[in-house]
Amino acid sequence: MQTPSRPASAPSPRPKGLAKVHRLPNGVRVVCDPIAGLETSALCVVAGRGARFEDLQRSGWSHLLEHMVFKGAGERSAMEIVEAIEAEGGQINAATGYERTSFQVRCLSGGLPLGAAVLADLVLAPRLDPQDLAREKQVVGQEIAEAADTPDDLVFEMAQTAAYGDQPLGRSILGTVDSIGVADPTSLADWRARLYDPASLVVSAAGAVDEAELLDLAARHFGDALPPPAAAQAPEARFAGGEAVETKRLEQANLVFLLPTVGVSDPDYFVLRLFAEILGGGMASRLFQEAREKRGLAYAVDAYSETYADQGVLGVFAGCAAKDAVELAKVAAGEIAGLGRSVTPAELARAKAQIKGAMFMMRESPLARAEQTAAQLLLFDRPLPPAEIAAGIEAVTLEDLARLGADLCASRRAAVAVLGPRQAAGAASAFSRAMFG
Known part of the structure; x- marks a missing residue:
């Protein structure tokens, strides 16, 4: 002590x-x-x-x-x-x-x-x-x-x-x-x-x-904790991309598609958050409506962003019947590629409301609030006022989403994982072909 x-x-x-x-x-x-x-x-x-x-x-x-x-x-x-x-x-x-x-x-x-x-x-x-x-x-x-x-x-x-x-x-x-x-x-x-x-x-x-x-x-x-002779350091990360396919006897195929993008400290962080929300953040999202409601390809399908200090990924997860995996991969790629060009003002407004709602709901939990403030200190050396975060969300435009969408397509790199019956294995290459041509 x-x-x-x-x-x-x-x-x-x-x-x-x-x-x-x-x-x-x-x-x-x-x-x-x-x-x-x-x-x-x-x-x-x-x-x-x-x-x-x-x-x-x-x-x-x-x-x-x-x-x-x-x-x-x-x-x-x-x-x-x-x-x-x-x-x-x-x-x-x-x-x-x-x-x-x-x-x-x-x-x-x-x-x-x-x-x-x-x-x-x-x-x-x-x-x-x-x-x-x-x-x-x-x-x-x-x-x-x-x-x-x-x-x-x-x-x-x-x-x-x-x-x-x-x-x-x-x-x-x-x-x-x-x-x-x-x-x-x-x-x-x-x-x-x-x-x-x-x-x-x-x-x-x-x-x-x-x-x-x-x-x-x-x-x-x-107050008396001493620094070590040498603190641990993190190497710079590089998104390499590739395919990981594992055949396993399961009832469903499990699919994850990742594309490289910005980190949490990048000015486009909120652009990424809103892009992921419109793509697959809720029941009104593009993926939910297209893959589940219109085509019945999956029960579970969503999009998310995972961000680190210096870089991040846009991700899509889906669980589907093996026979539908290739088609679902094509739908996911098509929705990502097309989203930036076709977002409506109503979609953007709804996504902004969802992210701000989640932020302010989280602030009603002492534990989430303490964790968030600590993370902000470690990343930015200061707590971020909620009004500043809300302003950053509100500042995102349709043009910002189009620019991020173009960058995702231009990267020509993806990481795809497919786990499940052999019939689903083709989903990995199908996503990359549909995404990048």
Whole structure:
């Protein structure tokens, strides 16, 4: 545990109502976002590093470490960690992504001191016992096997690998049984220090929170965290593209189509979000209406955008009968290629309303709000005012969508994954032919 309490730097200027940010002397950022009228709060400790920062030998270690810290940290055993939080009416969880790792506590008003103490132990003082590690490798091994047995998980991993190959973004966040098998307590402790560098840590709270209390807790528990000799670094990613086809005896074919596009920090980020919404974001979307309602090709079909700091993908997922897979691939390619040229003002207005609605609904959840603010700090070094985000959405024009659509077609690169009966295999080449000619 970190005991001395040291003052933080002066708070950064902020618009009225925006979460306030402080920086501790060691680089840890602290953000407080009170929400009036709530009796609960959310506390997140987010590290701006994840599986994208792993080399091949450490593939899956960030996720394995996230598991291991719950096996015992500070003075608490695995059972005592969860008992302490649940005895006070709270919940505790964690998640590992490609670019961030997050530890979260939801608690009743007054639960921040316990939540901060427990999360600090998890992030800064895990025990990493050798016997616990041996058992947890088995648990993660079962998680890897479960993902391989779940078609709509496996097909996304196949598409990710087709898109990025042997780069970190092309590997599963879970790693492999072999790659996690070589981790030992010493090497995992070294990886913890490199991954949870205080310069990449954000302590973020929203809901029934008091700023002075939060800042004191953060300084007490995180203020003495030391930087590692060398922090983990992420290599530049390159979308390669390709096809991944796996024949498997399933009732349905599972299809994923990915096209390279902009990242979250690009000026066209909201253009991409709106493009994906119009393409396949809801029941009024192009894909839903054309593929499901008009042609009956699929029960499940949707489009999405997955964005990283420097780049992203436009994705389409569908589950369909194997006999319909090739036709569905052609429909998906046709809708992507044609969307930018034919969006109506009504479609654009509806998409803007949907994205703004989702944004403001999310802000009513303390946990989502704390997570979002932490992510914004890690990406932009400041919280983004909701009005600024809404203005960015509203500024997108029909011409912007046409330009993005032209760029998607001009890339002439796609990553396609097809998982299911042999009859569906032709969907991979059918998509690329229909998309690029």
